[in-house]
Amino acid sequence: MVKSLSTLEALFAKKTPKSAELYESGKEFMPGGAMKSLGYNPPLYMNRASDCYMWDVDDNKYVDWINNACAMILGHSPKGVVEALDNIVHNGIVFGAPNNFEKAIAEHITKRIPSIERVRFTNSGTEALMNTIRLCRAYSGKPKIAKFEGGFHGTTDDAEVSIAPSIDTAGSDEAPNAVPEYLGINQSTVDNVVVLPYNDSEAVDLILRENKDDIAAVLYDPKAGNYDIPHEFVRFVAEKCKELGIIFVMDEVKSLRVAYGGYQELAGVDPDLTTLGKLVGGGMPVGAFGGKKEIMDMMDQTKGYKMSSGGTYSANPMTLAAGLAHMEGATPEVYAHLKILGDRLAKGMGDVFSKSDIPVQILHRDNITSAHLTPDPVRNYRDILKFDKEMRRRLMLGMLLEGQYARELQEMTVSSPMTTATIDDFLGALEKVVHDKG
Numbered sequence: 250m251v252k253s254l255s256t257l258e259a260l261f262a263k264k265t266p267k268s269a270e271l272y273e274s275g276k277e278f279m280p281g282g283a284m285k286s287l288g289y290n291p292p293l294y295m296n297r298a299s300d301c302y303m304w305d306v307d308d309n310k311y312v313d314w315i316n317n318a319c320a321m322i323l324g325h326s327p328k329g330v331v332e333a334l335d336n337i338v339h340n341g342i343v344f345g346a347p348n349n350f351e352k353a354i355a356e357h358i359t360k361r362i363p364s365i366e367r368v369r370f371t372n373s374g375t376e377a378l379m380n381t382i383r384l385c386r387a388y389s390g391k392p393k394i395a396k397f398e399g400g401f402h403g404t405t406d407d408a409e410v411s412i413a414p415s416i417d418t419a420g421s422d423e424a425p426n427a428v429p430e431y432l433g434i435n436q437s438t439v440d441n442v443v444v445l446p447y448n449d450s451e452a453v454d455l456i457l458r459e460n461k462d463d464i465a466a467v468l469y470d471p472k473a474g475n476y477d478i479p480h481e482f483v484r485f486v487a488e489k490c491k492e493l494g495i496i497f498v499m500d501e502v503k504s505l506r507v508a509y510g511g512y513q514e515l516a517g518v519d520p521d522l523t524t525l526g527k528l529v530g531g532g533m534p535v536g537a538f539g540g541k542k543e544i545m546d547m548m549d550q551t552k553g554y555k556m557s558s559g560g561t562y563s564a565n566p567m568t569l570a571a572g573l574a575h576m577e578g579a580t581p582e583v584y585a586h587l588k589i590l591g592d593r594l595a596k597g598m599g600d601v602f603s604k605s606d607i608p609v610q611i612l613h614r615d616n617i618t619s620a621h622l623t624p625d626p627v628r629n630y631r632d633i634l635k636f637d638k639e640m641r642r643r644l645m646l647g648m649l650l651e652g653q654y655a656r657e658l659q660e661m662t663v664s665s666p667m668t669t670a671t672i673d674d675f676l677g678a679l680e681k682v683v684h685d686k687g
């Protein structure tokens with residue numbers, strides 16, 4: 250049996266007094282005391298990181314399975330990225346003018362992801378989505394966007410609909426309601442969002458057909474390593490969009506980490522537009538969006554600034570140089586290494602849980618792995634709701650106490666400095682926590 254929640258919380262508090270102090274004092278200056286609390290309460294404040302390790306402000310060492318929300322693929326402070334940043338830092342940092350990294354990284358992206366013929370840069374994945382949504386409306390002349398229930402596309406109003414709605418507001422399985430995620434989102438925005446269910450081709454067909462004259466684009470979050478969605482499903486959605494004259498947008502902000510050419514390469518789809526972020530910045534804030542030139546060329550300012558994706562720091566040299574170094578370092582060989590590690594992790598976690606009485610679904614896509622604490626298959630957002638919240642927290646705290654920063658065993662990622670020994674250490678720790686061999 251896993252230790253009780255109260256025991257684990259007491260042990261965690263004893264190990265992390267400086268985090269608790271920062272949290273208490275920070276509350277005076279920031280709502281909630283910290284930005285990225287990620288369910289740790291009090292939050293865990295990190296101080297430094299190197300390779301696949303992080304140290305908190307109490308100098309506890311952790312193996313990092315989160316990698317800044319899946320962004321870092323080469324671990325912390327990879328050499329090429331540090332050299333690229335070092336060079337820019339001494340040469341002006343940022344200029345209000347085009348710079349010589351733009352073409353290089355744009356060329357890299359278009360060669361790496363063949364569906365992207367032209368690309369633009371922003372400061373976050375959210376901004377990439379924001380610009381993409383507007384571009385789709387402008388290109389199609391249609392007002393609405395469609396997204397999947399449970400899909401996440403950043404924090405712009407149009408995207409923050411039906412990410413994790415309460416089940417009493419969410420409507421039927423086949424025709425989910427559009428539910429604003431937060432207060433302050435206008436009803437007029439919500440009215441322009443159509444919500445689709447994952448893994449239900451018949452329902453998707455019906456909803457898209459009924460709304461095809463109003464829907465500019467379908468945004469698709471692959472939920473890689475999170476929901477069990479066969480490739481046939483995304484191929485179906487992409488084909489349906491083509492048939493009905495709807496722009497198909499693949500959101501690869503996170504999923505570019507699962508394959509060299511992104512999830513679209515794994516699934517064999519050719520999206521009209523793709524959004525990117527995270528690993529494309531190599532640790533610097535970034536977003537990018539791109540795709541077919543007939544759509545992207547609406548952004549061409551030489552044709553009269555009908556569409557803009559401006560921003561003081563958009564395409565800044567630090568981000569682009571770090572991003573290019575990170576992307577060039579994330580070679581197909583690195584992806585192959587990560588897949589070996591990810592497969593070993595997922596299989597090992599399954600083995601550990603199978604010897605316990607904790608029901609679990611291990612969801613795994615190459616180098617992203619989640620352990621959902623539910624006995625039933627996880628095919629959509631509603632299936633996730635059934636998980637055991639208390640056990641999830643107990644496992645999270647237990648693993649933190651073992652020096653494993655694995656959040657709630659959700660969207661765990663491997664990085665290139667890891668080896669099979671890193672995986673086996675994690676599995677040993679999990680075994681210890683699950684069977685309370687402490």
Ligand SMILES: Cc1ncc(COP(=O)(O)O)c(C=O)c1O
Pocket residue numbers: 318372373374375376378401402403404470500501502503504526527535536
């Ligand atoms: C699929 C997806 N789209 C968009 C975003 C938003 O990116 P950002 O956090 O850079 O705004 C995220 C962030 O996690 C994401 O996972």
